[in-house]
Amino acid sequence: MKKKILAFLLILFPIFSLGVVKADTVKSKYVIASDSSFAPFVFQNSNNEYTGIDMDLIKAIAKDQGIEIEITNPGFDAAISAVQAGQADGIIAGMSVTDARKATFDFSDSYYTANTILGVKESSTIASYEDLKDKTVGVKNGTASQTFLTENQSKYGYKIKTFSDGSSMYDSLNTGAIDAVMDDEPVLKYSISQGQKLKTPIAGTPIGETAFAVKKGSNPELIQMFNKGLANLKANGEFQKILDKYLASEASTTSTNTVDETTIWGLLQNNYKQLLSGLGITLALALISFAIAIVIGIIFGMFSVSPYKSLRLISEIFVDVIRGIPLMILAAFIFWGIPNFIESITGQQSPINDFVAGTIALSLNSAAYIAEIVRGGIQAVPVGQMEASRSLGISYGKTMRKIILPQATKLMLPNFVNQFVIALKDTTIVSAIGLVELFQTGKIIIARNYQSFKMYAILAIFYLVIITLLTRLAKRLEKRIR
Ligand code: ASN
16 A cells, blocks of 8 residues: 555656746746847947847846846847747847737836837928828837837828838938838937937827736746846846936947947948858858758759659649748748747747758758759750660669769759859848848948948948859859869
């Protein structure tokens, strides 16, 4: 009897302890996602580091609570997706607590209260919501300001244009592509204090408390720690210090810049490290994904000319499916969709690294086109050659290797070079999942200094030089192989 009870307890113990451990497990490291440009809550300073109320606050809380955190800054919309897909454990991004969000997020105690407010150019005649009739108002996707605009659209008759990040939204306002923006009041006021020629003609509307959030039901210990840490920082005065640092005086961090970023030279001087690291990621993405794509592409290309119908069919389906899906959707599907799906089935968070997701998406995309190049190359060799060789009793494989492929390869080479250039340019598309390659690096810099003309010119030249150099190199290789 005693033995039975003991055995019973032994079986129960692991089950029981699992349940308990899950609720207050402390991970060795928590990934916290945030916005990319949302000053004064989160923005890059002139040293290319992310600072702001949210950054200082989460770091101070992590220190207070003795946890390790890793911060990513993919932008608000992407940060929300990252938390929902389990790519990140929490989000701090000046995020408003709304009833709709409470259905999918658990929020911490509030650390700020914000309004949403309309911003227009200094020279604009817009003075009320009524003046917005038939005008276009920009807003960041997934934000509380967007909800406000959608709810009031039929009343005031404006058009809404959504943006994935603050910098492109403010850029569009500056260039006149949109007539107004809707954003959080402290953010608009802060940009005005930094010299932006904007004004806020209408009083703000409350959108609620600002808080830290986790995906509903997951990482409850993180919320507890945040609340405890926040209370401690409030008690010891550190919280007020953080607020004062960014809100009290206008002499703030962005203007401590010693290098003049209004010239191309100044921009390069201050950002070359960041640009080179972005370039490194772009090159790594392009080269690794292209190498993988060549292997997959050749396999499917060979399938497509195989004497077996089933192999031809497999190849056809692969090419049709991949070619039929836009690269950006493929990348988003791999990065956010699949982890979200796996979690909904297994209950386990299974994040995938953004570089890996980007590489997979680019590899599949290029592979589909390479398969077609391979098929075209092989089919361009007259069929008579295969027939003649087979009639001499030489096997299919040997004919392919010795007779067809050497000729086909020569025909394919220029197309491979072409496809590589396309793949390199396509790396900019996967920046949509928050991967900081060269294009995203440039956008982040523009978010800080609003120098879009010069910065995009710099980016264009970077790509032009790299692509020209690589094509030259590839042409040389091509000659050698021939
Ligand atoms: N205040 C915005 C929201 O909660 C957040 C942001 O734009 N970063 O929707």
